[in-house]
Amino acid sequence: MDVTVSQVSVKKAGGYNLLSVAEFLAMSATERTNLILNRKIEFLGPDGGVLPMLEAVRAINKQRASVIER
Amino acid sequence: MAWLVLCLACLVPSLAVAAPESAAPVTASLDQLWVLVAAALVFLMQAGFLALEAGSVREKAAPITALKNVADWAICAATFFLFGWALMFGHSAGGLIGADGFSLEVSPAGGWSGGLWVHFMFQLAFAGTAATIVSGAMSERTGFVAYMVVSAVVTTLIYPMFGHWAWGNSFFAGNETLLTRIGFVDFAGSTVVHSVGGWVSLVGVLIVGPRLGRFGPNGEVRHMRPYSMALSGLGVLLLWFSWWGFNGGSTLALDSRVGPIINNTNLSATFAALGSLLHCALFQHKRDITPKFLNAVLGGLVGVTAGCAIVTPLGAVAIGLTSGVLCNLASDWLLRMEIDDPVGAIPVHLFCGVWGTLCVGIFGQSHLFPSGKGRLEQIGVQLVGVVTCGLWTGATALLTFLAIKRWVGLRVSPQEEHHGFGIAGTLEEPEAVDEESLRKALEEI
Numbered sequence: 001m002d003v004t005v006s007q008v009s010v011k012k013a014g015g016y017n018l019l020s021v022a023e024f025l026a027m028s029a030t031e032r033t034n035l036i037l038n039r040k041i042e043f044l045g046p047d048g049g050v051l052p053m054l055e056a057v058r059a060i061n062k063q064r065a066s067v068i069e070r
Numbered sequence: 071m072a073w074l075v076l077c078l079a080c081l082v083p084s085l086a087v088a089a090p091e092s093a094a095p096v097t098a099s100l101d102q103l104w105v106l107v108a109a110a111l112v113f114l115m116q117a118g119f120l121a122l123e124a125g126s127v128r129e130k131a132a133p134i135t136a137l138k139n140v141a142d143w144a145i146c147a148a149t150f151f152l153f154g155w156a157l158m159f160g161h162s163a164g165g166l167i168g169a170d171g172f173s174l175e176v177s178p179a180g181g182w183s184g185g186l187w188v189h190f191m192f193q194l195a196f197a198g199t200a201a202t203i204v205s206g207a208m209s210e211r212t213g214f215v216a217y218m219v220v221s222a223v224v225t226t227l228i229y230p231m232f233g234h235w236a237w238g239n240s241f242f243a244g245n246e247t248l249l250t251r252i253g254f255v256d257f258a259g260s261t262v263v264h265s266v267g268g269w270v271s272l273v274g275v276l277i278v279g280p281r282l283g284r285f286g287p288n289g290e291v292r293h294m295r296p297y298s299m300a301l302s303g304l305g306v307l308l309l310w311f312s313w314w315g316f317n318g319g320s321t322l323a324l325d326s327r328v329g330p331i332i333n334n335t336n337l338s339a340t341f342a343a344l345g346s347l348l349h350c351a352l353f354q355h356k357r358d359i360t361p362k363f364l365n366a367v368l369g370g371l372v373g374v375t376a377g378c379a380i381v382t383p384l385g386a387v388a389i390g391l392t393s394g395v396l397c398n399l400a401s402d403w404l405l406r407m408e409i410d411d412p413v414g415a416i417p418v419h420l421f422c423g424v425w426g427t428l429c430v431g432i433f434g435q436s437h438l439f440p441s442g443k444g445r446l447e448q449i450g451v452q453l454v455g456v457v458t459c460g461l462w463t464g465a466t467a468l469l470t471f472l473a474i475k476r477w478v479g480l481r482v483s484p485q486e487e488h489h490g491f492g493i494a495g496t497l498e499e500p501e502a503v504d505e506e507s508l509r510k511a512l513e514e515i
Contacts, residue, residue: 006287015213015479018279033512042484048282050484053503057511 003051003059011040025064101323102188108319109188112195115312116143116202122305122368123206126361126413129297130490131210137492138205138214142221146198149226154197155190158230159240165247168234189241192319196263199316200229203267206413208274210281211487216480220274223470229266232462236262236455240322253441253448254455255434258320260376260426261459268420269463271411277471278480280410282487291405294412299360306364310339313371317378327379334378334386335371341390342370342397349395354402362398365414369397372418373426377434385433392429393422428452 008024010017024032035041036057043056051059120139124132146154152173160168170176176186201224205217236256238247256262284292296302318332346366350359373393374386381389400417409416431449439448474480482491 007282009481009484010479011483012475012479013477014215016481016483017475017479018481036508036512044282044484046287048284048484048488050488054507054511057508061511 003055004046005043005051005056005060005063006046007044007048009042009044010035021060021063024060098185102185104324104328105185105188105192105319105322108315109192109195111312111315112192112199112319115195115199115309115316116140118305118308118312119199119202119206120305121308122302122364123209123413125298125301125303125305126206126296127209128294132297134214134491135205135209138209138217139202141214141218142201142205143198145218145221146201146225147194149222150194150197150230151190153226154230155193157227158233159193159238160234161242162234162238162245162247165238165251166234167231168238189322192322196259196316197225197229197233199259200263200267201225203264203415203419204271204274207271207411207415208278209412211481212274212278213479213482214491216474216478219474219478220270220467220470223466224266224270228270228463228466228470229263232266232459233262235458249455249458252454253439253443253451255380255430255440255448255452256376256427256455257379257430258317258375260372260374260423261455264372264375264419265423265427265456265459266463268416268418268423269460270467271415272409272420273464273467274471275409275411275416277468277475280408281412282484284410285408289406289408296361299364302361302364306367310336310367310371313339313375316371317375321379330383331378334381334383335374337383337386338374338378338390338393339367339370341387342366342373342394344394345391346394346398349398354398358401361414362401365401365418366394366397368418369393369422372422373429375423376427377430380430380434380438382433382435385429385435388433389426389429393425396421396425424456427456 005021008019008021010019010024027035036053043051043053043060045051116139120136123139124136127135155174156171157168160171163169174186174190201221204220204224208217208220235248236250236254239245239250281294284294286292313335314332317335318328321327321331343363343366346369347359347363350356350362354362370390370393373389373396374381377389378386397414397417400421401414404411404416411417428449431445431452434445434448436445436448441448441451443451471480481487
């Protein structure tokens with residue numbers, strides 16, 4: 001089944017922020033990678049549910065590719 | 071009522087002592103007693119908001135929503151004592167900001183009256199109302215720390231500053247300020263209290279975003295079951311009762327205005343509820359009719375708050391009917407815009423606050439306009455007050471929320487939002503992931 005990332009939750013010093021996929025992809029690649037490796041990020045599906053990390057990273061790569069194509 | 075009789079009975083000895091000398095001390099004591107009773111009623115609004123909000127959110131979020139209502143009162147009581155009171159009611163510096171009375175360090179030589187402490191309690195309860203409005207609008211997804219910071223900023227700066235502009239002359243003759251100079255009328259706070267809370271709420275929900283899963287990919291609204299409409303109903307009744315003190319006590323004296331003011335307050339709420347019910351049944355296919363009905367009562371109360379002292383009973387009816395319908399329309403509009411306000415704070419406090427303030431000019435008895443302006447001119451003045459409030463509150467709230475987002479984080483984690491959370495948050499175990507596969511996937515990012 002295809003996984004779609006709709007939003008991204010990023011951990012901050014005292015809470016979390018919700019970003020759109022576009023906002024997440026606008027970050028530098030280094031910043032994105034660090035957030036993921038430090039487990040400071042969670043990917044959310046269209047219903048707001050938390051997606052498994054590995055599947056979500058693969059999905060967002062595909063979404064990124066389609067954004068670039070467009 | 072029994073409580074009021076008891077209070078009056080306690081006052082009898084002081085009446086007996088005072089009577090032979092002069093009627094003035096008796097009047098002053100009665101005035102102070104009335105303001106104190108009103109302060110107690112306005113404090114009871116905290117309980118009303120707690121019940122309303124805890125009942126309107128989903129069950130898992132009810133405990134933290136209730137706790138936030140208690141916590142924001144504590145924050146408010148501290149900050150308003152330290153800074154808010156002085157900034158709002160102190161001697162004005164250039165009509166912009168109060169400059170003395172911090173931590174209630176005042177001296178009679180400074181012109182502060184003996185009733186200061188009673189008035190402080192009354193005004194503190196008002197500040198608490200402005201702050202707690204925000205908790206409902208942002209409930210279920212806003213972090214506890216973030217919310218406490220917002221509450222502190224509202225009661226330290228946002229509310230007292232605008233309050234000074236509109237009410238800064240309440241205690242000192244000649245202490246004219248930005249809006250009092252032009253004859254702005256907001257008797258008990260449609261704008262000063264409710265719109266301020268409403269503007270902060272609107273900016274807050276726009277920045278924090280909706281609850282997870284509230285809107286589908288194409289904007290469709292997903293129903294989120296409220297915990298208990300019965301609890302919300304109790305909250306509304308507590309608020310309705312408390313509002314008699316909110317508006318009636320704003321005379322700051324027990325005089326002939328109190329009766330008509332309370333009557334107008336009650337009439338507006340009544341007709342707002344009935345107007346909303348009919349409007350929703352006839353024109354909105356009974357969509358969300360129960361929460362709309364409950365919120366319309368509050369919309370009517372907010373709407374009449376600015377003009378309750380200068381409208382006729384029929385004027386109060388008109389304000390109520392229009393406020394109830396406005397509440398319904400605003401609720402649907404917010405959903406169309408994908409703005410998630412779980413308790414309907416924005417339609418009630420912002421939309422009806424703005425409308426009620428304009429209604430002073432529209433339905434008020436023109437011979438009672440304090441500045442002697444004509445009706446159209448008074449409407450213009452009211453509009454200036456509304457816009458000033460929107461600009462000041464919107465801008466300061468925006469800066470506050472953006473700063474919190476940047477340095478603290480506004481929301482709870484997705485897990486906390488799904489399962490509910492407490493003041494200390496929840497302990498989370500990070501998901502176990504195969505590091506090698508993850509690094510490989512990341513190489514493509």
